[in-house]
Amino acid sequence: MENYIVSARKYRPSTFKSVVGQSHITDTLKNAIRSGKLAQAFLFCGPRGVGKTTCARILAKTINCSHLTDDTEACNECDSCRDFNGGASMNIFELDAASNNSVDDIRELIKQVSVPPQVGKYKTYIIDEVHMLSQAAFNAFLKILEEPPAYVKFILATTEKQKIIPTILSRCQVFDFKRIKADDIVSHLKYVAEQEGVKYEDESLHLIARSAEGGLRDALSLFDQLVGFTNGNLVYKLCIENLNILDDDYYFRFVDYFRSGDISNALLLYQDVIDKGFDGQHFITGLSEHLRNLLVSLDPPTHKLLEVSEQSRLRYGEQATNCGIALLLKYLEVSSDYEYRFREATNKRLFVEVCLMRLASLCSQLVQQPTQRAS
Numbered sequence: 001m002e003n004y005i006v007s008a009r010k011y012r013p014s015t016f017k018s019v020v021g022q023s024h025i026t027d028t029l030k031n032a033i034r035s036g037k038l039a040q041a042f043l044f045c046g047p048r049g050v051g052k053t054t055c056a057r058i059l060a061k062t063i064n065c066s067h068l069t070d071d072t073e074a075c076n077e078c079d080s081c082r083d084f085n086g087g088a089s090m091n092i093f094e095l096d097a098a099s100n101n102s103v104d105d106i107r108e109l110i111k112q113v114s115v116p117p118q119v120g121k122y123k124t125y126i127i128d129e130v131h132m133l134s135q136a137a138f139n140a141f142l143k144i145l146e147e148p149p150a151y152v153k154f155i156l157a158t159t160e161k162q163k164i165i166p167t168i169l170s171r172c173q174v175f176d177f178k179r180i181k182a183d184d185i186v187s188h189l190k191y192v193a194e195q196e197g198v199k200y201e202d203e204s205l206h207l208i209a210r211s212a213e214g215g216l217r218d219a220l221s222l223f224d225q226l227v228g229f230t231n232g233n234l235v236y237k238l239c240i241e242n243l244n245i246l247d248d249d250y251y252f253r254f255v256d257y258f259r260s261g262d263i264s265n266a267l268l269l270y271q272d273v274i275d276k277g278f279d280g281q282h283f284i285t286g287l288s289e290h291l292r293n294l295l296v297s298l299d300p301p302t303h304k305l306l307e308v309s310e311q312s313r314l315r316y317g318e319q320a321t322n323c324g325i326a327l328l329l330k331y332l333e334v335s336s337d338y339e340y341r342f343r344e345a346t347n348k349r350l351f352v353e354v355c356l357m358r359l360a361s362l363c364s365q366l367v368q369q370p371t372q373r374a375s
Contacts, residue, residue: 006220006221006224007192007196007224008216008217008220008221011195011220012054013051013058014061014074014076014085015073015074016030016055016072016073017071019051019054019058020051020180020184020185020187021050021051021181021184021185021216022050022178025044025055025175026055029055029059029175030071030072030073033059033062033063033068033072034072038063039153039173040152040153040154040171041145041148041153041155041156041171041173042059042153042154042155042156042172042173043130043156043158043161043164043172044056044175044177045157045158045159045161045175045177046159046178046179047159047177047215048159048217048218049212049215049217050177050179050180050215050216050217051216052157052158053128056128056155056157059124059155060091060092060124060126060153060155061074061084061092062074063121063122063124063153064080064084064089064092064121064122065078065081066078066081080120090119091117091120091122092124092126093112093123093126094125094126094127094128095109095125095127095128097127097128097129097130097131097132098128098132101132101133101137102136102137103134103136103140105137107140109125109144110140110143110144113125113144113148113152116149116151121151122152122153123153124154124155125153125154125155126155126156126157127154128157129157129158129159130164130168131158131160131161135165138165138168141168142165142167142168142171145168145171145172146171154172156168156172179215180214180215181214181307182209182307183209183307185208185214185216185219186202188216188219189208189209189219190205192220192223193205193223196232198232198233198234199232199234200233200234201234201236202309202311203236203311203312204226204234204236204239206307206309206312207239207240207243207245208222208223208226208239210308211243211245226243229242230242244277246273246276246282246283246286248290250269250272250273251286251290252290253269254266254269254287254290254359255290255291255294255319257269257360258331258359258360258362259323259327259363260363261361263357263360263361266357266359267357270283270352270353274349279348280342280348280352281342281343281348283352284335284342285339287335288332288339291328291335293308293316294316294319294320294323294328295320297316297319297320298317298321298328330362334355334358334359335359338352
């Protein structure tokens with residue numbers, strides 16, 4: 001049986017150009033390489049799965065390449081590039097600070113630093129999760145970071161920048177990685193799906209992108225999971241079933257019931273939600289998010305804040321127009337209040353049902369208010 005490689009590894013970027021959603025960082029690094037103005041130490045910060053370690057590896061590979069391309073990318077043909085691609089580079093070292101966080105580990109690293117590279121220009125040390133180093137290890141590392149040999153580059157990566165001591169921060173060029181936009185994740189997932197011969201619905205890929213919350217690695221892991229569950233056909237209905245996510249269609253139906261003042265059907269629909277295994281907190285949080293999406297659908301400039309497919313975008317816009325901003329603001333005010341107070345409620349089900357009844361009665365209240373003021 002052929003060895004299976006997960007998509008996050010199989011499609012891991014190997015050039016600056018192929019890194020998804022971090023052009024502000026890759027462009028800066030390429031400019032530094034092109035001009036020959038490389039810092040001694042870099043600190044890559046940001047959420048998990050957004051490309052920190054990947055960019056560290058690409059940077060380490062590129063600065064040792066003998067024949068850079070015109071676009072300042074590694075050539076993948078020189079001895080250094082071939083050694084790196086084959087996992088046999090003698091100039092690039094990776095250290096996981098989560099499991100090598102003692103002062104003795106750092107002292108061993110300092111001994112290695114003192115030996116110049118036998119091949120290539122730089123010895124590069126990538127230290128992942130650097131915030132996990134002990135205080136003594138930080139102090140020992142600071143000594144070599146203050147005056148490193150010219151042939152050494154340090155690339156530190158962390159998800160918790162606030163835990164890095166200021167003396168380390170001041171000696172590094174700090175790069176803040178951002179969460180990857182949903183549209184960028186969807187584009188990458190489409191590329192992977194096409195390469196793997198996976199059929200998909202756009203709604204499914206947008207669902208994965210939203211669930212990943214800006215992390216491309218998480219998105220690819222979910223993609224692999226769903227490909228297995230759906231047998232290579234990413235149908236939206238099957239995807240929400242596997243991820244245990246409440247279908248957006250429910251929230252559209254709830255808002256329709258609110259607009260028509262249909263309390264009975266709103267309560268019956270909530271019973272259906274409960275029967276599917278969703279708890280009140282999950283539901284009411286999703287309802288608030290849906291109402292927020294309706295609000296940003298009202299104004300074209302804020303449409304980009306909707307991380308949904310074009311088909312869903314049109315549906316949001318239609319329902320938002322039917323409701324109007326005044327009613328939507330009232331809806332969101334009520335749902336947000338109930339979401340905030342949910343944990344304090346003793347009878348959770350009754351609490352959510354009262355919320356639904358209040359929402360379903362808001363439309364008639366807004367209509368009656370002008371009459372009451374006139375009288």
